[in-house]
Amino acid sequence: MFRLRLSFAFAVLVALVCCQAAFVYWGSNRVNEYAAHSRLTSDILSELLEISANKQRLRVWASQRLMNAEATSAVRDQLLERMRTGAARLDAMSRLHLDSWRKLSSREDIAVPQEVLQLVEISKLLDGNILEVQAQLQDLQPLSPGAEFPNVWRQVAQVFDMTQGRDLRELLNGAIEGQRKAVPIARAATERGLDRLRQQAIAMAIIALVAAVLWALHLRGRLKRPLELLLQGTRALQSGSLEHRIDLASGDEFEVVARHFNQMAAELQQHRQQADEARRRLEDAVQDRTRELQSAHDTLQLLDHRRRQLFVDLSHELRTPATAIRGEAEITLRGGDKPAEEYRHALKRIVGTVQQLTKVIGDLLLIARAEADQLVIQPSPLDLSMLLSEVVEQGEALAALHGAALTCEPVVETVMVRADGDRLRQAVMIVLDNAIRYSRPDGKVRLGCHVAADEVAIVVRDHGIGIGEDELPRVFERFVRGQRARAHRADGSGIGLSIAQAIVKAHRGHIEIQSWPEEGTEVRIVLARLPIHEFEASALQP
Template identity: 60%
Template sequence: MFRLRLSLAFAVLVALVCVQAGFVYWGSNRVNDYAQHSRLASDILSELLELSASKQRLRVWASQQLMDANASPEVRDSQLARMQASTETLRQLARRDLALWGEISAREGTPIPPEIDQLAAVSDLLDDNIAAVRARLVKLAPLERGAEFASVWQELNEVFDKARGRDLRELINGAIERQRNVVPVARAATERGLDQLRQQSIGLAVITFAAAIVLALYLKRRLQRPLDRLLAGTQALRAGSLDHRIALGSHDEFDHVAEHFNSMAAELQRHRQDADAARRRLEEAVLERTSELSAAHETLQQVDQRRRQLLADLSHELRTPATAIRGEAEIALRGAEKPPMEYRETLTRIVGGVKQLTGVIDDLLLVARAEADQLAMRFGEVDLPELLGDVTDMASALGARHEVRVLLEAIDVGTPPVVLQADADRLRQALVIVLDNAVRYSRQDGTVRVSWQLVREDEEERSRVRVRVVDEGIGIDADELPKVFDRFVRGRRARVHRADGTGIGLSIAQAIVHAHHGSIRLESIPLQGTTVWVELPCHFSFQTQQT
């Protein structure tokens, strides 16, 4: 019973919405037609004015030609082409306006204005007039001395203003005047259509809103009492009162819902105790197993992730040198016998490829061991200034080939010598990687500066040494800075500046620095340069170093 009332209410609302949509659709089409007519009237007026202006310019050109005032044929042809284009545009606009008025006339029963057909006739006359004007102006020559200008000019005016025996000036001026009167009328019709559409929409919206309010109040009254009973029952169940039952008596769909609700409450009451006991036992078992499985899953996930990443890195980096080695060998074996020198050169290139392959494998193994905390380090005393001097000399040799200067900035005289507990070879490798990047991604005639300083951490005589490498290179974009230490990642500027490179160098440097319990970070400004900071722990106090 209630379902039928609800369906009727929705049907009434849907019908009102459909009627409103129909009126809005009809009104919008009507307003759109008037708006198109207004735009067409404005465009026709513009084209008529442009046509009249072009004809006036041709008159000026003809007078210049008669007076031998260096009238340019290009100006004549340009104005004739403009007149022809304006005539064609005018004809198309007249056709569109005629078709639009046909739709408006069929829908509203209004007659088509006579000026629409007159405009199409004017377009046809203009074609003949333009052809006659072109033919006459092509033959037009400067007047000879003593010739009568008035008769020639009158004959030209006849060509300009007459077509098929009709006065074009009068027709065009009349069309311009009519279009000037039509434009405000069309705009006023558009405004009236918009006002009518707005009033109809508001009226239908008010009717729909009032009907919705009436139906909502009616349904609310019919729904309130049974819903209150159901709500009281649900609140009782939520409070734990499973013996609560909903009263029947409405003789509609809500009675069926109340019956099912009462059955559900009885069933819940019977199984409540068993369910609580089973839930407690299950929760205890789940918690115990979850803790065990979480630990095992996390361990397996880490192992699997490292394995998959290592395999992906190996397959990516080993493919290129392996392909090059195979290609060199196949070329050497293909065809007839070659001189020993060619075989020697091939073997040399193969050895180079093998060295590259070996270097990639060593780099990948170094990173993999670092991630697995298995990177072997041979710690010993390392003189930091001496180590920085060595790596600066190595970088200077590379910088000479790239026309980049590498400078080790002088330290204050009072600064004590620094001796680190570090793996000299590994630390040298990390610093060379940083300097190599700084040189390769610097501009020509740029400078790479290397400096270091001691930083006191606390009162317990512990300190750190901070090495800074500053270049004047291409820089790194801000969105790429967080990913510079990822393996095989090269930024946009790096790929454009230098096509080669694997993108693994900084990850190796980071692994080595972390193995020394240090840190490495980058700061960069695009097109200005990059600064790399390497901080390492120094276990010697200032007094000890000075002694």
């Protein structure tokens, strides 16, 4: 569309140039016509004067001939030839002059001067007059003595001046005088024509200038807004505002450029979004990897800390039994020989200390394996009611030893779990042992089983000394014993609950403790329940 406007503008400019060229061509022709008319008027006057002069020279020649002076025929013929040539030129010029005046009259709306018409008649009379003069002069002889000169001269002058009954001298003089008057008229007409041409040229130039200026202003107005919008768009892209769009509905090539610009900006924005998304993914991946590395580092530090702590715990727990064994042996060997019974009692005490030491070493190794995810269990479908029956049998003897009463809630349905029976029994016995040992004399300990759709909880509840609220978060730490526990009984290593927690976690379960000081403690071991159809399927396998 805009190209069409430009093409139209160029077409208009070319048309104006062509008009100017045509006007210049027409004006130059008009100027030539005016100049030719003026020049023709001057030439006619010159020709009339020349004819009049030649005619006067023939008069002189005729006078000389009559007076028998030197008047040769060659001079006569030359003058006659000049007159015939001048008359022919005058005839042609008079006709051209008449045509020129007629064109000028029709264009300038002026009348043709009467002298122009007379000039055509004079040019026609001259031819006949010249022939008569020629015939008269050829017969002209010098006057004889006694001839009357005035009569002869009158006859010759009559031939020179009169043609077809008209006074050629007066006509010729009148034509000369008329041409003298016509020359200024022709010049004035030429000047008027040239002035009119000049005005028309100025008007034409003004029209072309105004048209060019108006069209330039129109194109400037059409170009200004699209160019400003495009410049704004390029500046916006340069500043990074890829969401910038050009709103241009001009219906021309600028709209096409704006549409392509918007498509380019959208593609750049999409590429930037993709780049940002890739960068974010890379940053997330780096952060994830950093977190993994940090987690691995923390795990290594934790393992190293646990290793050092294990060594500290081992040294702490092994030092006391080793010291007791050494002390018992030194006391036994001190002094002289003793009775065999005393040595036997000393060895029994040493064996008991060694068994205690072995138990502590086994517990520490169990915790170490659990912390290193190396605790080996052999899970299989297990009837929880049978496990609880075995635990009750062991717990009743222990409760009787410490003066406590153990009760068990019966399990009304078959509850199956996938567990290692020995390890799970060990964990339940640790919890039950703590409940019995930290109960008051004649205290009651209750063992039960709460069954849900997909899990089962082994619950041990006592009415013992309880655990303080500030000590409850640390009950699963190794070798940690609360103030109430130390006051109630001095023995104990403080690693039982850590072992129970490790065993339960190995079974993908969890252990929960709620305690109320001086009211008692409730421990829940929660395990996933095995669906009955899985148990039946495993039982059918050989």
